[in-house]
Amino acid sequence: MYKIFDTVNEASLYTAQRLLNQVQSNPCANLGLATGSTMEPVYHRLVECLQSDPVDISQLTTFNLDEYIGLDAEHAQSYRYYMHQYVFSKLNIPKEKVNLPDGMAADVEGACQAYSEAIRAAGGLDLQLLGIGSNGHIGFNEPYTCFSSRTHVIELSEQTRLDNGRFFVDKREVPTRAITMGIRDILEAKEIVLLATGMKKATVMAELFHSGVDEALPASALKQHPNVTIVLDREAAAFLPGEIVDWVAG
Numbered sequence: 540m541y542k543i544f545d546t547v548n549e550a551s552l553y554t555a556q557r558l559l560n561q562v563q564s565n566p567c568a569n570l571g572l573a574t575g576s577t578m579e580p581v582y583h584r585l586v587e588c589l590q591s592d593p594v595d596i597s598q599l600t601t602f603n604l605d606e607y608i609g610l611d612a613e614h615a616q617s618y619r620y621y622m623h624q625y626v627f628s629k630l631n632i633p634k635e636k637v638n639l640p641d642g643m644a645a646d647v648e649g650a651c652q653a654y655s656e657a658i659r660a661a662g663g664l665d666l667q668l669l670g671i672g673s674n675g676h677i678g679f680n681e682p683y684t685c686f687s688s689r690t691h692v693i694e695l696s697e698q699t700r701l702d703n704g705r706f707f708v709d710k711r712e713v714p715t716r717a718i719t720m721g722i723r724d725i726l727e728a729k730e731i732v733l734l735a736t737g738m739k740k741a742t743v744m745a746e747l748f749h750s751g752v753d754e755a756l757p758a759s760a761l762k763q764h765p766n767v768t769i770v771l772d773r774e775a776a777a778f779l780p781g782e783i784v785d786w787v788a789g
């Protein structure tokens with residue numbers, strides 16, 4: 540299902556509300572969370588809503604999608620730092636219920652395996668939030684990642700390092716490797732919400748719309764899932780066929 544909104548604000552608010560609905564209907568939910576600039580307004584709205592209309596979130600469990608290898612929690616570009624800044628410092632989710640891949644683990648392969656096992660041991664993800672890379676990655680599952688993958692180490696593509704260079708003072712500082720939840724882990728979520736906003740995502744969203752299920756475009760794996768909502772603003776939807784845009788409007 541596509542949901543297309545006029546503005547990034549409306550698309551972000553809708554996405555925040557989907558998270559909120561999940562939390563309200565299931566206070567013990569396991570949420571799969573994403574980072575990146577697309578999610579900043581979502582978390583902003585989510586925090587705003589939860590602060591003005593508090594819900595008990597002490598039973599929630601969160602699993603983040605990915606983390607750079609080699610950046611510790613104090614590094615301003617680590618995803619642990621991002622999550623603390625935008626979400627965890629503002630909401631009362633117990634520390635022990637917050638999970639992120641450990642990009643500093645001595646045994647990184649063991650940490651990957653343990654991460655997928657922890658998701659399954661928790662009962663699986665109730666809702667997975669996703670952004671999308673300009674090359675179609677979800678999490679950090681780069682093109683040609685096997686669709687049956689579990690949490691694993693990934694060599695970041697040049698495109699991703701280039702795109703994410705905007706967050707670093709020197710683009711050469713962008714790590715070359717990351718840990719990402721696997722596509723299979725993502726597809727096992729009961730519900731998936733993918734948010735893409737802005738013109739920079741228009742081409743990949745059109746590619747995704749027209750693509751079959753193809754490992755060259757990781758997000759196309761979502762076409763195998765029965766409960767996916769793709770949330771776009773007008774810009775990200777700019778190259779979708781007109782009838783689709785009208786059909787799904789907001």
Ligand code: F6R
Binds near residue numbers: 575669672676677678
């Ligand atoms: C981040 C993640 C990535 C981003 C994607 C888009 O946790 O999983 O897939 O969602 O790279 O990033 P932005 O939103 O910065 O364009």
